[in-house]
Amino acid sequence: MDENRTLRDELERVQGELRQSKEALARLRAHHARERDSLVRQLEEARREVATLRARVSEGLSREAPVPASANTAAPPGANPIGSTGLVALLEVPSLQDEEPLRRLERVTRLGLADLRLRLAAPPPVILARLPPREARSLRDALRAEGFKAVECEMPSLSASPRPVRRFLLGETGMRWEADRAERMEVPWREWRLLVLGRRSTFTEETQKEVLYDHRGVKKTRTVEVRKESMAHFLWGYGEGLWLSFTQETDYAGLGERRGLSHLASLQALVDLVRERAPQVVFDDRLLRAPTPSLPLVNPERAHATIAELLWQAVLDGLL
Numbered sequence: 001m002d003e004n005r006t007l008r009d010e011l012e013r014v015q016g017e018l019r020q021s022k023e024a025l026a027r028l029r030a031h032h033a034r035e036r037d038s039l040v041r042q043l044e045e046a047r048r049e050v051a052t053l054r055a056r057v058s059e060g061l062s063r064e065a066p067v068p069a070s071a072n073t074a075a076p077p078g079a080n081p082i083g084s085t086g087l088v089a090l091l092e093v094p095s096l097q098d099e100e101p102l103r104r105l106e107r108v109t110r111l112g113l114a115d116l117r118l119r120l121a122a123p124p125p126v127i128l129a130r131l132p133p134r135e136a137r138s139l140r141d142a143l144r145a146e147g148f149k150a151v152e153c154e155m156p157s158l159s160a161s162p163r164p165v166r167r168f169l170l171g172e173t174g175m176r177w178e179a180d181r182a183e184r185m186e187v188p189w190r191e192w193r194l195l196v197l198g199r200r201s202t203f204t205e206e207t208q209k210e211v212l213y214d215h216r217g218v219k220k221t222r223t224v225e226v227r228k229e230s231m232a233h234f235l236w237g238y239g240e241g242l243w244l245s246f247t248q249e250t251d252y253a254g255l256g257e258r259r260g261l262s263h264l265a266s267l268q269a270l271v272d273l274v275r276e277r278a279p280q281v282v283f284d285d286r287l288l289r290a291p292t293p294s295l296p297l298v299n300p301e302r303a304h305a306t307i308a309e310l311l312w313q314a315v316l317d318g319l320l
Helices: 002-058 099-109 113-120 133-145 252-258 263-277 300-316
Strands: 086-090 126-131 150-154 167-170 174-178 184-188 192-213 219-239 242-246 282-284
Touching (some): 002 113, 086 300, 099 113, 099 126, 113 126, 133 150, 150 300, 192 263, 192 300, 219 263, 219 300, 252 263, 282 300
Parallel strands (some): 192 282
Antiparallel strands (some): 086 126, 086 150, 167 174, 174 184, 192 219, 219 242
16 A cells, blocks of 8 residues: 555655646647747847848938947847847756755746756756846846845847957967958957857858769759868957957967967967956856757847857856
8 A cells, every 4th residue: 555655655745746747838828829929029020120121221321321339339249139039058067866855946937847857957058048137137036035146148139249359469468360361450358247258150161073873874963062060169358348260260379389280289378368458358158068058938049149148247246
């Protein structure tokens, strides 16, 4: 009888978790539906704005229109326009065997235990919710009040990208770097805050000749586009209004004698040199150890930028 009672209790517990997971899934679907409606409205507004701009160009007004003052203001890395959504994530995750913090997370996030365990099994930062910015900040504050190391940031825009560094020179007071179109700037060492070293997939398209034979055995050729995937290392540098990218296209002659024999070795040497001159810099290489992150509620193409943005926000909040 004791064994039957134990099995019955276990069955009721599992059924309860399943019911909670179904309820959480229903809420998640409802949230996605609301978010889809919001995105549709934003898309319609963007289309109307594009139509207006095209009309201005056709009238020859674009060259005469004054440049907005905000156009010259450096925006923070990955910033989104008004109407964006916020992400809430945990920088540290509790043990999946510890019921007490899981119950507190369940109460604050209103996610089922099964859903929480599934999300917390991934390496941090672990995204818990995607909400309007005000609600995202409220959830972050509630999680911090419960003792969790939570961070909130805006969803990185698809149009947001780092400034590519073509060449650079390390000086006593900062790094002088050059981007496309011979644009030159200097970043003082005191402004460097975060370095993210990682690797990710890159795609290239090549044209190849393909040989075919028809039903009569006549040889024919046709041109096809072949898309190839490869892994490439990168280094992102963050500061106030700063997001720089060092890639295979960068000239590392500025490293001098410490230039590495490989691209990765040069990136690691650059990290060491920057940290020697800017000891306040936080260094993170989790995207090197886990180059293909899978994030719920995030476009896979923006997974790397999203993780880096969460880390950058954590640096700003003093959590890293």
